[in-house]
Amino acid sequence: MMGTRKRNRRKAGGEQLDLLGRLQPLVASLTNGGLRPALGVLALMLGIGVMAWGLVVSFDRPIGKVEVGGQFQRVTPLQVEEVVAQFRGSGFLSVDLAALRTSLETIPWVDRARVERKWPNGVRVFITEHVAAARWGESGLMNTRGELFLKEARHIPQELPQLIGPSGTEAQVAKLYLESYPRLLGVGMRLSKVELDARGAWQLTLGNGVMVRLGRQDVPARLERFIAVASPVVAARAAEVSYVDLRYSNGFSVGWNAPARVARDAEEPRSDG
Numbered sequence: 001m002m003g004t005r006k007r008n009r010r011k012a013g014g015e016q017l018d019l020l021g022r023l024q025p026l027v028a029s030l031t032n033g034g035l036r037p038a039l040g041v042l043a044l045m046l047g048i049g050v051m052a053w054g055l056v057v058s059f060d061r062p063i064g065k066v067e068v069g070g071q072f073q074r075v076t077p078l079q080v081e082e083v084v085a086q087f088r089g090s091g092f093l094s095v096d097l098a099a100l101r102t103s104l105e106t107i108p109w110v111d112r113a114r115v116e117r118k119w120p121n122g123v124r125v126f127i128t129e130h131v132a133a134a135r136w137g138e139s140g141l142m143n144t145r146g147e148l149f150l151k152e153a154r155h156i157p158q159e160l161p162q163l164i165g166p167s168g169t170e171a172q173v174a175k176l177y178l179e180s181y182p183r184l185l186g187v188g189m190r191l192s193k194v195e196l197d198a199r200g201a202w203q204l205t206l207g208n209g210v211m212v213r214l215g216r217q218d219v220p221a222r223l224e225r226f227i228a229v230a231s232p233v234v235a236a237r238a239a240e241v242s243y244v245d246l247r248y249s250n251g252f253s254v255g256w257n258a259p260a261r262v263a264r265d266a267e268e269p270r271s272d273g
Contacts, residue, residue: 063088065122074109092121135162146174165196187231208238215247222246
């Protein structure tokens with residue numbers, strides 16, 4: 001028993017000596033040549049990081065200069081400067097250009113804004129204004145894409161066409177206007193008003209004051225009927241015509257200013273308003 005224990009101790013001691021013998025060359029390699037290059041690379045990387053951080057700090061100076069470009073009719077440079085002032089605490093490199101652009105586009109009459117950095121501590125802002133293409137109701141303005149961009153305008157150009165409809169129907173009314181305007185212009189008639197009432201009935205008003213009643217059903221077909229058949233009557237006797245009613249299965253009727261007359265026979269109107 002005692003002999004077995006001694007043999008086991010000698011065996012364990014021999015294994016430990018053998019492990020130390022294997023580690024000694026590795027330790028000597030790191031000490032003599034392997035560790036120094038690794039430390040050198042680490043020092044170089046740290047140095048580059050410090051230099052990069054120093055450059056960022058040096059270049060990321062607070063925004064100091066603002067250049068504003070674009071053709072202005074409604075937007076003032078002061079409005080732009082007031083928005084940019086909220087970002088002056090940011091640095092040249094760290095300023096959030098996307099957030100600045102979004103803030104600029106909240107200014108009334110601003111359609112699009114483009115923002116870029118200008119060396120060494122400025123930003124350059126380019127503003128594109130909305131182009132008013134139509135009035136919405138009594139005080140709103142719509143752009144050339146049929147979007148309501150201003151609900152309460154101080155100045156309303158009266159020469160603009162007027163679009164009227166329930167709240168939330170702006171895009172629907174603008175779509176009919178954009179589709180009808182060039183068609184009517186093609187037969188020499190200017191569209192001055194498009195109305196959609198609460199029941200869903202449509203009425204157009206021409207530049208000469210003649211009203212075109214389209215109703216609620218088959219609006220595109222009725223508009224085509226007006227252009228193809230009724231418009232020559234209106235063009236020839238515009239001063240005498242009050243309205244043209246196309247709410248019929250076929251044909252139309254004309255309301256005359258005085259005396260009241262009917263332009264042509266037609267079927268009974270549908271009860272669609």
